[in-house]
Amino acid sequence: MTANAALLDYLKTRRSVGIGFLKEPGPTADELREILTIGVRVPDHGKFAPWRLILIEGEARAAAGEAIAAIAKKRRPELDEAGLDIERRQFLPAPLTVGVVFSPKPNPKAPELEQLLSAGTVCFNLCNAAFAMGYGASWVTRWFAFDPEAQAALGARGGERFVGFVHIGTPTAVIEDRDRPDIDALVSRYGA
Numbered sequence: 001m002t003a004n005a006a007l008l009d010y011l012k013t014r015r016s017v018g019i020g021f022l023k024e025p026g027p028t029a030d031e032l033r034e035i036l037t038i039g040v041r042v043p044d045h046g047k048f049a050p051w052r053l054i055l056i057e058g059e060a061r062a063a064a065g066e067a068i069a070a071i072a073k074k075r076r077p078e079l080d081e082a083g084l085d086i087e088r089r090q091f092l093p094a095p096l097t098v099g100v101v102f103s104p105k106p107n108p109k110a111p112e113l114e115q116l117l118s119a120g121t122v123c124f125n126l127c128n129a130a131f132a133m134g135y136g137a138s139w140v141t142r143w144f145a146f147d148p149e150a151q152a153a154l155g156a157r158g159g160e161r162f163v164g165f166v167h168i169g170t171p172t173a174v175i176e177d178r179d180r181p182d183i184d185a186l187v188s189r190y191g192a
């Protein structure tokens with residue numbers, strides 16, 4: 001394998017774009033297919049494909065927000081209109097959100113943890129594919145990824161759960177980098 005300077009540069013500089021900075025246009029149908037294809041090109045011990053993707057786009061974004069808002073009201077009856085509006089708008093800023101569902105396939109060959117990790121890499125690879133095409137993206141979970149009723153309302157089936165919502169759109173701002181971890185503080189040598 002030869003060195004790939006462009007890829008190295010990308011890996012050293014890529015960063016997420018907050019949902020509030022993601023606007024139209026989103027990926028075209030062909031681009032979306034490519035993003036999704038790259039997204040699931042991930043390590044997957046046993047080739048169980050323990051994930052599904054649910055696209056939230058167009059008018060379905062508002063419908064998903066309404067569903068979330070109704071459940072938010074049940075959880076927090078004190079929520080006022082402004083609070084409910086925040087929930088209704090969860091999927092409105094970006095033109096497209098890809099919900100990544102962890103769909104475990106119980107099998108001794110690949111313990112559930114391995115399958116879960118594979119689902120996480122789908123989220124990150126979707127971001128990478130979107131970035132590589134010039135779009136911005138953000139991988140978030142938020143409360144509804146941890147609420148079984150909300151997960152079901154967004155399309156998760158029995159035994160499944162969302163591991164991320166990857167919001168994708170055209171960035172409206174250049175995002176400053178954030179502090180990155182000090183590699184020396186994280187690395188040690190076994191036996192030293």
Ligand SMILES: Cc1cc2nc3c(=O)[nH]c(=O)nc-3n(C[C@H](O)[C@H](O)[C@H](O)COP(=O)(O)O)c2cc1C
Nearest residue numbers: 014015016017018138139140141142143163164178
């Ligand atoms: C599993 C996971 C869940 C996340 N959920 C949220 C979230 O709910 N809200 C949020 O503001 N950021 C969330 N983040 C963080 C965003 O992805 C954040 O933009 C990211 O850490 C930026 O990293 P980067 O600049 O290296 O791309 C989450 C990150 C991960 C890995």
